[in-house]
Amino acid sequence: MRKVTGNPVGTVKRGEALRTLFLSWALLTTLGGCAVAPGSYMGVDAPGEITAQQAGETQPTELVRDGITFRLYPLNGALIAQLAAMTEQSAGTSLPPPRLRSSTYRVRSGDSLRVIVWDRPELNNPGFSSLTTSIVSVGPAANTGQPTAAAAGNLDPLGRVVQADGSIYFPYVGKVMVAGETVEAIRRDLTARLDKYVKNPQLDVSVASYRSQKIYVSGAVKAPGAIALTDTPEAVADAISGAGGYDQDADLASATLERDGHLYPLDLYAFFYKGDLAQNVLLEDGDIIHVPERRLKKVFVLGEVAKPVSQIMPVGPFSLSEAISDAGGLNQVSANASQVYVFRQGPGRTVDVFQLNANSPGMLVLADQFLLRPRDLVFVDAAQVTRFYRVVAQVVPFASSIFLGAQAFK
Template identity: 70%
Template sequence: MVRRVSNRISSGRPHVALKTAWAWLATAALGGCALAPGPYMGVSPREDTTVQANGQTEPAEIVQNGITFRLHALDGKLIAQLAAQAALTPPKDAALPRVASSPYRVRSGDVLRVIVWDHPELNNPGFSSVNNSIVSVGATQSTALPAATTGGNLDPNGRVVQADGTIYYPYIGQVKVAGETIEAIRRNLFARLDKSVAKPQVDVSIASYRSQKIYVSGAVRAPGTIALMDTPETVSDAISGAGGYSEGADLSGATLNRGGKVYPLDLYAFFYGGDVSQNVVLQDGDVINVPERRLKKVFVLGEVNKPVSQVMPVGPFSLSEALSDAGGLNGTSANASQVYVFRQGAEHTVDVFHLDASSPGMLVLGDRFELQPRDVVFVDAAHVTRFYRVVAQVLPFASSLYLGAQAFK
């Protein structure tokens, strides 16, 4: 078998095979664009826009697989138009609900501390008796504070508001306190105690806030519940109470859920832009969610040195930044005149923004073009590069034939 193969090789047949391979390579050279692997936009930069008779420039359209691609030439005028459209977009805080600050109203579950000075028998059984409102300590006077003990059958910190919204108080009985402010409760107790105690000095405070909560979830350091207290609780208070936002937080994509309705909340505008309109006052049951930024990505593909799936940083992210993070354009294979940004539109449409970066100065223009989440940046290949790709794939096959023929000589 070896002898037969060697005879065939020495007779010149491998050279025929080698010539056939090079003939196929020449054919590939003539149709390199069709045979070369890899994606190819296939649109001449001059076809990006169509100039109408009235002088207005309208985007050209290409329909492929039922999707309409609208091509836009990226220049200073278009960037200015996009910026103007963004400025005319209603601010995100337009839909944010507004709640006026109001006094805290007691609800079921709160714990009240009621003290009647000089009448220790009326105070919470969980406290030791209070003999005097002012006692002498050393050479100065100081206000006496009730000391908690384990006595009594109530919460040692005070009187718990029951499910029916009432508390029990000596000489009075059941007192409705749910829905009332601390001052209203104090006046009510004073008026009813005045019938049994001469000029009672009543002090009412909240020992523990248990009835009203807000919730903070997502990319914060300590997600969970935060109790609403007598001071108004704002968005910044809630984020701070949750330990602050984490490094991977998507601040501009935060939301406020109130009563089953979700409102956009731009925390980036508040923390970095000073937009206090985003710092709304919260109410019971509100849920603040700060999503992770990993869902906000841009994809840089094509003839770049390092194709990447890039998580957008905090704040604006430009086209030039994305190209730089991908290692820049490939100097030997990229067609710098055909840099595209694909952006999904409505109802099976895709907006395609074309940047001619053949001049390095045009990258300054790209730095003014802000990317949006899920944008796809694609750098097309040069036509001559596609021929080189065919050569690179065929040459090993042809070389193996030649080297194999030499080995059998």
Template identity: 70%
Template structure:
């Protein structure tokens, strides 16, 4: 073996038996080794480097607007558009201002308090003083206690006894809106106030009784009702009386709201149209615009707060599905209730809040909790019902990978059965 052959045979990976073309053999060996190393590095890169997950194709995390400014990252997956927003002071101020805006008072229906008008089903009590034979049913077997007021005047004080065969409840307004009264027959009373009814009976009765002293009152309010349902102690109907009824009166009449009531999501149903009521703003912030006056047929509903949940997932010590308390609930509180971030596996710089937006969109807010100053922003960031808080693992990752990890849960949570169509 000559010197050239000995030199080439000492190169690793090259066999001792070489062809007549040593240069070509050498190149072929290097090529085979290079392909092997390239394949190894490629497979290792798929495992170690951040990249696609669950079929999500890699793409840039930010887009550029027409004016050249950076826009939030946007990813479309399974027909859902995920938009990334970095949490900073300006963003939190905007969200807080939008959340603090109360319902427009003009959007709520208004009722001007007025005198009660009798309707079919109400029970009237009609009394003609000094004429017990004309007095209201239930007072038919009345005895008259005479109280002397001088030599020629007396005042008849009606007193009910157990005798008589008339209805003790009074005169019920019939379906045609009338009542029957002696000497004058049927009297139309539906739609009239008590004072109007008294004047009508006086005019008619004056033809049979000289200067009758007529008194009319409502013995039982049975024609007009409001309804209170949901998280109150005694849900049911409440009769409207001559005293105007407000939302707070109705809730008080139903025994008050229960501990699990969602005051900020109350509703008023009037004539088939549903109006939102923020009773938390009324009871705790004194916003009287939410305490509207009620009318016949109104339905007040207080939903339960058990559906008002937030979900804390990912690298936390205790993943939870938590019912929101009464009042504001911040991101820092949610993380604290979940036992805080996992000190070993959590990436504090990648705390995400997924929130359903309009249509098939999801807004994703990212908080860099690695900085103590940013934790203050987390305490100012108020969560909303059905928010999903996700803490990513402590490795370099990208937005599309986080979306792919949360995608099945977010799809079923926000879109329900629509996510599987």
């Protein structure tokens, strides 16, 4: 007869107690759902939200956690129309870009003037008589976009530079103040002064090189830098073209124009793709056009989608349907289509949460009308059965080890 050591009754009771404890714990965790299930869970019951969505209610449900106020909005047609109206209103109240009238170019210090007196070669710049052609070329390859004159039979490439005090020197006449004057005014002044020494002088004045007035283009353009202003009015489109055009990663809708310490919004997307000529403003000396990159203009799609992604927004509008589609769509096995959320940073410590019930085909149409903003977070919640399966997947290995350990005591 085998000798029994210890307390076999106590061993059996210990094993039964462990199994009872395991079953109770498994039941509690199954009911608790997200307490042990991996991944995020909104923790909001779906039926009430779906009812509010079908009723067309747009008032938010507020929830405060960790000092942050979450405002839940059921997504419907009325809410989308309201958001679109708010976007148009905010765009209308922003500071409009300045518009200037075309004006005649006025010479400033640094410009180079070409003064020609016909039949008096000794009054012209050195080298004038040796020039043979009559073609004026503009150097498009110059980084500054500054026009340059080539050799010409009636144009001297070596002009007279306007000094810091705004004057030039001309034979017989001496120092002549030209800063702030148009070339026509300078021509009349030189003609009147020279008439005392040369009978009936035939005189011509033009700008050989524009150096004094510049605009600047920075950011996501192919050739950022300075561009010289000429006698032809320069607009935003001319400046972008002079900088080589914009890059494919440019955030056209968020461009800015800086002038005299003030920052003006410029929607270059509306200009290039919608023909909004109001954005093509005329530029002044010292203006800075900045085209930011779209690198920081991202949306995040997480949760029960085929491929969670962090994606850069494309040029132009970007809808909720596009974001979900680019993430591979909803996971057909684990996703709860009635609980698709968009988290958006609000004022202060608030977060606006928009809920979409994607079970309805009509709501999928609304999702294509709901436009996302930079840094929006799209989250697709998991179905209840999915959380249950995940709990079981975690519990089974742990339960097996407990059960096997209890068997060892027998």
